[in-house]
Amino acid sequence: MEIAKGMGIDNPQEADECLKCHVTGHGAGDLALKILPESGVGCESCHGAGSAYYKKADMKAIFDGTVDGTTLGLTKITAETCTVCHNEESPTYKEFDFEVRVKEIAHPVPAAE
Ligand code: HEC
Ligand code: HEC
Ligand code: HEC
Numbered sequence: 001m002e003i004a005k006g007m008g009i010d011n012p013q014e015a016d017e018c019l020k021c022h023v024t025g026h027g028a029g030d031l032a033l034k035i036l037p038e039s040g041v042g043c044e045s046c047h048g049a050g051s052a053y054y055k056k057a058d059m060k061a062i063f064d065g066t067v068d069g070t071t072l073g074l075t076k077i078t079a080e081t082c083t084v085c086h087n088e089e090s091p092t093y094k095e096f097d098f099e100v101r102v103k104e105i106a107h108p109v110p111a112a113e
Pocket of ligand 1: 001009
């Protein structure tokens with residue numbers, strides 16, 4: 001609220017200027033309406049819209065390497081995937097070093113027993 005007030009924004013929870021980085025798919029049209037704003041930054045912010053790759057058979061094929069995930073909308077993640085939000089337009093911007101920050105969010109699939 002303090003940050004928003006300083007920028008002349010009354011309600012940051014409804015302001016495009018804030019939600020575009022704080023809510024998955026904000027501004028993406030009808031589809032995005034199904035995503036609750038309070039869910040914040042979720043899977044599809046980084047991995048891309050899941051509608052074409054979420055099915056178990058497709059996920060398996062992607063993991064087995066028989067299907068290229070990018071053909072089903074799965075993003076090939078690079079530093080640019082992050083810097084659409086982690087940039088100086090953020091009022092609380094902290095320097096963003098991809099190699100360091102990507103380790104902080106690591107969530108590998110556990111190896112099978
Ligand atoms: C360009 C993308 C972007 C925009 C626009 C943006 N934010 Fe953020 N915000 C971030 C990111 C990324 C972080 C994580 C910390 C960082 O690197 O700045 C963050 C963190 C924050 C935090 C936590 C800060 C902390 O130190 O814990 C607050 C509060 C916040 N934002 C409020 C706002 C408000 C209010 C607005 C609208 C006026 C806004 N943000 C607009 C990207 C953005
Ligand atoms: C902030 C960005 C971000 C978010 C949010 C995010 N991921 Fe990831 N995810 C990554 C990165 C980076 C990797 C590393 C592999 C890569 O580069 O694709 C990864 C890898 C994965 C992998 C593959 C792990 C492996 O061992 O190969 C799966 C599965 C996955 N994410 C699922 C999810 C799910 C489910 C969610 C939401 C609950 C989620 N991710 C949210 C960035 C993200
Ligand atoms: C859609 C915008 C968006 C994208 C894309 C995004 N982030 Fe973030 N990130 C945020 C916001 C906003 C926060 C603040 C906390 C929150 O709302 O969850 C944050 C928080 C973080 C944090 C912890 C808080 C801190 O101290 O900064 C890390 C680490 C991070 N992001 C890494 C990444 C990495 C690595 C990627 C790319 C693989 C990425 N993020 C992609 C918006 C984004």
